[in-house]
Amino acid sequence: MPDRLRNRGRVDSRCGRHDTASITFEAVLVLPVVMLAAFAVLEVVGVVRDALLVHEAARAGVRAAITSTGTDAVEIAVESVLAGREHVLEVTPTNRVAGQLVTVKVRAPTRLGPIDHWVEATLVAEVEPVVGS
Secondary structure, three states: OOHHHHOOOOOOOOOOHHHHHHHHHHHHHHHHHHHHHHHHHHHHHHHHHHHHHHHHHHHHHHHHHOOOOOOHHHHHHHHHHHOOOOOEEEEEOOOOOOOOEEEEEEEEEEEEOOEEEEEEEEEEEEOOOOOOO
């Protein structure tokens, strides 16, 4: 009778504590690598979120800039998107006339692990005819 039929229904003495120990040892080796990869993914997702937020703030700022003059409306639009986060806003030119190009630049700090850096978005648009009429 073949061995596989003879041992059917019984635990093979060769399987047992040795296999369990090797699985535990493999888990101890692999688990830190998996955790490190998970934390790295979370950090990158945070930076991508910050970049998307800054780009959305720049879009809101340029929409306000093409229909108004000065920087108050632009600052309000950018602040409504960033919701109190630290940022730097540059609007050029400050006084605009219809047909002129306006540049809105938004910068905000972010962190990737121990590294601090700035995420930046710059948009340019033409001022609408209603401004300066």
